[in-house]
Amino acid sequence: MNPDTDTRDSLLGEAVSALRSGNDAIAEAALQKLLAADKRHLAALFLMGELKARVDDDRAANGFYRAALNMVSAGAAVSDDLRPKIKQAEEFLAGAHGRFEAFLFRKLDESGLAGNDTPIPVRHAIDLLMGRKEIFYQKPSVFYYPGMPQREFYERSEFPWLAEMEAAIPDMQEELRDVIARTQEFKPYVQGQPNRPRPNNPLLDDPSWGAHYFWKDGVEITQNSVHCPKTMAALAAAPIPVIQERSPMALYSVLEPGTHIAPHYGMLNTRLICHIPLILPSDCALRVGGETRPWKAGEALIFDDSFEHEAWNRSDQRRVILLFEIWRPEISAEERQALTTIFESINEYQKPVEI
Numbered sequence: 001m002n003p004d005t006d007t008r009d010s011l012l013g014e015a016v017s018a019l020r021s022g023n024d025a026i027a028e029a030a031l032q033k034l035l036a037a038d039k040r041h042l043a044a045l046f047l048m049g050e051l052k053a054r055v056d057d058d059r060a061a062n063g064f065y066r067a068a069l070n071m072v073s074a075g076a077a078v079s080d081d082l083r084p085k086i087k088q089a090e091e092f093l094a095g096a097h098g099r100f101e102a103f104l105f106r107k108l109d110e111s112g113l114a115g116n117d118t119p120i121p122v123r124h125a126i127d128l129l130m131g132r133k134e135i136f137y138q139k140p141s142v143f144y145y146p147g148m149p150q151r152e153f154y155e156r157s158e159f160p161w162l163a164e165m166e167a168a169i170p171d172m173q174e175e176l177r178d179v180i181a182r183t184q185e186f187k188p189y190v191q192g193q194p195n196r197p198r199p200n201n202p203l204l205d206d207p208s209w210g211a212h213y214f215w216k217d218g219v220e221i222t223q224n225s226v227h228c229p230k231t232m233a234a235l236a237a238a239p240i241p242v243i244q245e246r247s248p249m250a251l252y253s254v255l256e257p258g259t260h261i262a263p264h265y266g267m268l269n270t271r272l273i274c275h276i277p278l279i280l281p282s283d284c285a286l287r288v289g290g291e292t293r294p295w296k297a298g299e300a301l302i303f304d305d306s307f308e309h310e311a312w313n314r315s316d317q318r319r320v321i322l323l324f325e326i327w328r329p330e331i332s333a334e335e336r337q338a339l340t341t342i343f344e345s346i347n348e349y350q351k352p353v354e355i
Helices: 003-021 024-037 042-054 058-073 080-110 120-129 162-167 169-182 229-235 333-348
Strands: 209-216 250-255 260-264 271-279 284-288 291-294 301-303 309-313 319-327
Touching: 003 024, 003 042, 024 042, 042 058, 042 080, 058 080, 162 169, 162 229, 169 229, 169 271, 209 229, 229 319, 250 309, 284 301
Parallel strands: none
Antiparallel strands: 209 250, 250 319, 260 309, 271 301, 271 319, 284 291, 284 309
16 A cells, blocks of 8 residues: 555544544644645545534634535545535534624624615625625626726715706606607617627517617607707706717616516626616616615616616516716716727728618
8 A cells, every 4th residue: 555545544543533532632633744745635624624613713614614615516526424524514614604794793883884874885895705795897798998996886976966967857757757648658678670680688679678768879869859858958967978879878768567677788887877767666676796776766876787787677567767878987088088989980890881
């Protein structure tokens, strides 16, 4: 036999015997020697986790147990005598997580950091630490602009012009009621285009997600805008991009009862999307990355649609918002001009040929 194997087997046997007899010091010394010779010795990792758990060293036990479970997840061979150790490790980790969480939130509460007044980034960091949230990143489908902060939602207080727009919501709601009285059905938001593959979207050509445009691809839809002068005046205060054949973009976005917009990514991370709720039943919400927010009456929602996002209307009534895009506030005037040139140049390349 290989002398190294003999030595490792001997150390493992010594550790097992010492653990059974309650001699933790001898067990730990044997396991340390064994792991020094073979840091990926699965049985030694499990046993060291068990030993540290027995002496209430949760942090050390957590490290050894996680190392062992990671090896198992990666396909390491597990002998029959080790299989019960897997469940033992998982149960320990769950208990240790609960103990740590209780301790941490007790300390945070003592420091005044456990309430809703805690800054949102701090609350999110704690949720990420505790595994309550998943980390999401910007993944625009067409154009990525480097250096932008990874923020799913922005706060209303960051945009001084929003207060005037929110004050105009009753006027915009009155104009919306007039539009609904004249409109039998809103057009589908997702539509197939000639000379292009049809989108793989479950709401393709489905008016359950409807649209009524005021601006589309940089062109004012005058047959709609003429009936909503107060809405158009409110939009004029927003820093909406002006890009030939691309922007402004502003519309009523309609979700009929029971409609779910599946998770997807926006095209760009140079903009933010604004929602102004105009008809707002209960049980409607928007998830952006790892955070879900409901719409609130009289309040805008501002978010980065280059994160994975989805929306739903689980009520039995129609939901309508005013949707438009704005420049990201982090992008300077000089950068905005450069981006406008880039996007307009992209649009000019091989324009469709009229046949």
